[in-house]
Amino acid sequence: MPAMPASRLEDEAACARLCIDFANHLDARRYERVLGLFTEDAALDRMGNVSQGRAEIARFLAGRPVQTTTRHVCSNIRVSFEGEPEGEAGGVCYVLFFQGADDADGGAPRLSGPPSVVEYHDRFRRTPDGWKIHSRRICMAIRA
Template sequence: MIRGRDHMKIRFAIAAAALALSACNDTSALEALEALEARVQAVEDQLAIQRVITDYSAHLDARDYDGYVGLFTEDGVWANGNTRREGREEIRAMLEGLFGEVEEDYVNLSSFHYIANFEVDVEGDEARSKSRFIFFMRGEGGAPMPELSGQYHDRLVRTEEGWKIAERVDHTVMPTPEEWVAEIEARGLNSLED
């Protein structure tokens, strides 16, 4: 993965080469550099989007409501089945309804999300993404037990602050959404349903 100074060195080298070639008026070499610049941008966009998706789970697991809702656009949408939350305020209210107020020094020792199989397609300042998730909870003897799995289907947009989720559709696969709601209610937890 390209990070920090390496990223800047690559950008600088591309810019310096483009400047030198434009002075020489070598159009084929300049076109090759522009193609390289586009490829580097595409890789950076894909990595940035994967980071948003990974951060989503990290903020959710840490009960970091501000970090979580900050990954969405102001009018972003979160949807699962018949449940739809629009805008950061509604999304935050959903989290507070599910988990309640979080203590300042909260550490989650009961559950975590695992995200994988990223598919990212970028077109300009918009992107579509699919990823798979498994939600683990503490089982007997503290062993991690898979409880829920599914897919996230995202529409993202490039903003001045970076990539943000404009719409996330959470497709629960195993158990089904109905089975999961029943399980949540059986455990005495708050449901996502209205």
């Protein structure tokens, strides 16, 4: 397999970073930063529940329960440019998902059940502000 040009490696790293930033900002409830990862006309499909555009994604984020803590652990991030139009890429990422109920005593949240594994199926687009998520489809891979 021939070596990838440096600019392509930088593009791949930027797209992979979107996966990690999404998980970190979502878990920390930095919702403005989550929104900034998406194109204006992005789609977020959470197992059939589709939010179209940043405004709808913002409504989904605002509706997340405040008494629940989540952790999304991303791995096996794969970004592909083959067969894609210029300035676009595809991607897939495995995500180990943990959810916990906040502890009334202020301690660490208690796990609400066993973790699940989901997959992010992404379409990335280069914008004047850098690479952004144009669409994300979240699919259950292994149910708790």
